[in-house]
Amino acid sequence: MHPLRPTMTVEEALAYFSPGTNGVQAVYSETNEMIGYLTVDSIAIAVHRGELTRPIREFIVTEIPRQSLEPQFRSDEQLHAFFHSPLCKIVFNSLYDGVYITDGAGITLFINQAYQRITGLNADEVMGKHMSQLTKQGIISVSASLETIRTKRPVTLIQTIRNERKIIVSATPIFSDAHEILYVISCVRDITELIRLKHELDSQRLWHQGMQTDVPQPDQEGLEKVVLGPATRPIFTLADKVAKTEAKILLQGETGVGKSMIAKYIHARSARNGEIFMELNCATIPSHLVESELFGYEPGAFTGALKQGKVGILESAHRGTLFLDEIGDLPLDVQVKLLKVVEENQFMRVGSTQLRHVDVRIITATHRDLAARVREGLFREDLYYRLNIVTFEVPPLRERREEIVPLLETYLAKFNEKYNENKVMTLECYEWLTNYNWPGNIRELANLIERLVVTTYHDTIDVGDLPAILQQVLPSTEPASLKEAVAKVERSLITKALQKHGTTRGAAAALGISQSAIVQKMKKLQMRVENESF
Numbered sequence: 001m002h003p004l005r006p007t008m009t010v011e012e013a014l015a016y017f018s019p020g021t022n023g024v025q026a027v028y029s030e031t032n033e034m035i036g037y038l039t040v041d042s043i044a045i046a047v048h049r050g051e052l053t054r055p056i057r058e059f060i061v062t063e064i065p066r067q068s069l070e071p072q073f074r075s076d077e078q079l080h081a082f083f084h085s086p087l088c089k090i091v092f093n094s095l096y097d098g099v100y101i102t103d104g105a106g107i108t109l110f111i112n113q114a115y116q117r118i119t120g121l122n123a124d125e126v127m128g129k130h131m132s133q134l135t136k137q138g139i140i141s142v143s144a145s146l147e148t149i150r151t152k153r154p155v156t157l158i159q160t161i162r163n164e165r166k167i168i169v170s171a172t173p174i175f176s177d178a179h180e181i182l183y184v185i186s187c188v189r190d191i192t193e194l195i196r197l198k199h200e201l202d203s204q205r206l207w208h209q210g211m212q213t214d215v216p217q218p219d220q221e222g223l224e225k226v227v228l229g230p231a232t233r234p235i236f237t238l239a240d241k242v243a244k245t246e247a248k249i250l251l252q253g254e255t256g257v258g259k260s261m262i263a264k265y266i267h268a269r270s271a272r273n274g275e276i277f278m279e280l281n282c283a284t285i286p287s288h289l290v291e292s293e294l295f296g297y298e299p300g301a302f303t304g305a306l307k308q309g310k311v312g313i314l315e316s317a318h319r320g321t322l323f324l325d326e327i328g329d330l331p332l333d334v335q336v337k338l339l340k341v342v343e344e345n346q347f348m349r350v351g352s353t354q355l356r357h358v359d360v361r362i363i364t365a366t367h368r369d370l371a372a373r374v375r376e377g378l379f380r381e382d383l384y385y386r387l388n389i390v391t392f393e394v395p396p397l398r399e400r401r402e403e404i405v406p407l408l409e410t411y412l413a414k415f416n417e418k419y420n421e422n423k424v425m426t427l428e429c430y431e432w433l434t435n436y437n438w439p440g441n442i443r444e445l446a447n448l449i450e451r452l453v454v455t456t457y458h459d460t461i462d463v464g465d466l467p468a469i470l471q472q473v474l475p476s477t478e479p480a481s482l483k484e485a486v487a488k489v490e491r492s493l494i495t496k497a498l499q500k501h502g503t504t505r506g507a508a509a510a511l512g513i514s515q516s517a518i519v520q521k522m523k524k525l526q527m528r529v530e531n532e533s534f
Ligand SMILES: Nc1ncnc2c1ncn2[C@@H]1O[C@H](COP(=O)(O)OP(=O)(O)OP(=O)(O)O)[C@@H](O)[C@H]1O
Pocket: 224, 225, 226, 227, 228, 232, 253, 254, 255, 256, 257, 258, 259, 260, 261, 262, 325, 367, 407, 410, 442, 443, 446
């Protein structure tokens, strides 16, 4: 077990006072200096006062009282005796927070009076029952005790009681001498009201910020309703500015973050508004067809070609804007032809020797690191610099979480209207989705809401309606020690630098350390070091 830290809660510290351990435990600062002791007596006082969630720093003593040096529980039997004693019931019933105790197998042994008050459940409904039975019966949505038994770690999660009340449950394991879980003590707080207030506050704050901006509402441009949070507002402000120019724009960001929406917005705010906006995704058409799709072809230019030939997307976009998505996937030979368009506004159809003139604004986008593609020889450097006069880095949704709730609200309203429904989402569901990582970004969010509106039978969408992957309960992911936390940050910084710069040399330079230092660090962090080019 890791050392006790002053920021731990009393609840977390309970696990350190298992049978066979001393009634006194040293507490260490984040820099591993011993700063005092926590005794079983001070823990008992905290428990008695219902201060399970207070940091133990408030209960640290600098000298050890002599009686505390005696082991408090000499055996598992004494621990069992405590949990089955009337004293245990008196102590837990005196608490304001709810307490739920199961044995190491997950069978309910005790609930205190506060738990009954908070949840509306009475002892007869749960006593002697296995937690899985209670989830199956829909009495509780998920079980923190079972997660604790599975992971052998403290777990905190949000639980719904009979599909109504939301409570936050923190479960802590109590171990035997042999490190088996004997009991799980869960502390329970009602958060229904808390979530509602937080949710209201977040939404209001965000919309208020949105109102104060000078950015013209993209919706006014005939686009879909756009959510503008602190991370996207500057992007739209800059987009509005560069829209008035003919500068080439490169949009970078993961799939579904809104790159094509920004491209449409730039077109709508430019002098070309009213002319056509054309879009070509270079990754979705086979590479041998990209050239003819883009530039068109003459009659009989190749086998399978249309007799009358075909006008390419570039020509169709004359006077308008052409949005080339996934430009990083454009074959090298087509890049040469595109360079001519960018530099001279000229091109030739496939199978023709006649130069044609075209007036098109080109906006490009990619989820790839184009600079790295240039280094790898997969993207022409001259074209890269031509296309990349202004770059927009569009952050993934997980890095702009404050936009998640307004996005959920926007899409819920949109699909309610589309399907003539009147669905609402529970606060727990909002909370849950705010914590999800959204690898598919806003597109994934929009698709999920559409699916939920169409497939759910009831008017209230709850966590139980979410796909299984979204319902996974995560054990507390707090790093266990400062060292672990530092390692986590180092690992993430190195991974990001390697992804961006491609080589350990480049990554080391970006992080301000030598190449041998980065390689050594990677080995220490058990990261794969293959060769210089990683
Ligand atoms: N700020 C926003 N507010 C509301 N909806 C948004 C916002 N940004 C994007 N969307 C919506 O998210 C979906 C995906 O956006 P978009 O197609 O622009 O992403 P993308 O980055 O171009 O994805 P890809 O690279 O896969 O083509 C679209 O339905 C779009 O309307």
